Amino acid sequence: MEQTLDNNWLQYWRPIAEIGILSVAIYYTLDFFRGTRGWPIVLAFLGLLIALLLCIGLNLKVLESLLSYFFGLSAFAALIIFQPELRRLLAGLGNLTFFGSLLEQRENIEVVIQAVDRLSDSKIGALIAIEQSTHLQDVVESGIPIDCEATPEMIETIFFPNNAIHDGGIIIKEDRILSAACIFPLTRRQDISKTIGTRHRAAIGMSEESDSLVIIVSEETGAISTAHKGKLSQVITLKKLRGTLNSIFVTPFRNRSFPNLVKSLITRNKKTNSKTKPASI
Known part of the structure; x- marks a missing residue:
């Protein structure tokens, strides 16, 4: 039986x-x-x-x-x-490890932190969207393809005044800058204060239509803000920005399942492939 x-x-x-x-x-x-x-x-x-x-x-x-x-x-x-x-x-x-993924995410976060710190000190306006699970292909195609390694120097160079591609925002995916001078969708909410500028409205709009985290640096004051899930957090410190980035991009790795670890391998191989392509600005 x-x-x-x-x-x-x-x-x-x-x-x-x-x-x-x-x-x-x-x-x-x-x-x-x-x-x-x-x-x-x-x-x-x-x-x-x-x-x-x-x-x-x-x-x-x-x-x-x-x-x-x-x-x-x-x-x-x-x-x-x-x-x-x-x-x-x-x-x-043979190279995929859980801790390697965590280390890569922390390194990517530090690149963004350093870039935002420099832009804030210099009062250079910036709009940075960090892609997560929602693909931003439409927004990427609205800008100028770059596909280069994300470094503090490269991000600062892109937003430097009078640069041909400093207007608009950039899309970052992991350790790559996919595109610059991108057009972000503006929020249509009526409850937002009229004192909120176009750059911040674009950040809110982007965060409403995707799960990306958007970082804004004011060119008037150098103040740092973030937009995520349609919520705007204004005038935050670098410490709070680091905490926000860690909570969104690092903490999920601690509960990562085996299929997602396999996906990390696939993503890493894609990054290796893309790094062989010449960057163009």
Whole structure:
């Protein structure tokens, strides 16, 4: 009786486990290749796979044989085409650590803190959005692509007065500046004081439409403000800014699940790939 129950339990959970593992593997594989030069090939490969499954389901023997042949060739070709990406992925398996992720986040935070400190002291206006889970592709495309390493010097240079790209905001993702001179959406709230300037309204609007943290530096006073989830916090200290950044970007790592750790590996490999691209301003 117990053996029968065990067999039934295995028959019930085995397909669920297989589907779950395959779903996670497919999702992170697609996420790894998205945005790389091989992404169109991945889409074509998926299209071929879907067509093959349809032929099998409809019992189209001739098309099934042809597509099976091309699918086999495509799988072999993919190993050659994606050799650099696969090599980085496998190499990163030995380097991914939970504490490494924490250290990287703290380093990224210090870069922002130093940049904001310099901009505040010099009374240089700035608008900085730090991307989280909500992709800001539309806003990135509204500006000038940069895709360079985020450093205090680079951020200060971008916002320096009379610089061709100092107007608008910048988008930072992890340790990269994706774009500058971006147009942030303005908030439409009527309950905001009329003394709040355009830069602060843009920060609020951005934080309303995404989960990004937006940092504002006033060019009149050098005062530092933040906007997150539609809430504006004005005239904050560097200590409070560091605490806000830590609470948003560092604390979640302490409760990070295994799938998210795998995603860190994928993101790290993407960063390694993007760092090989020349920066242009």
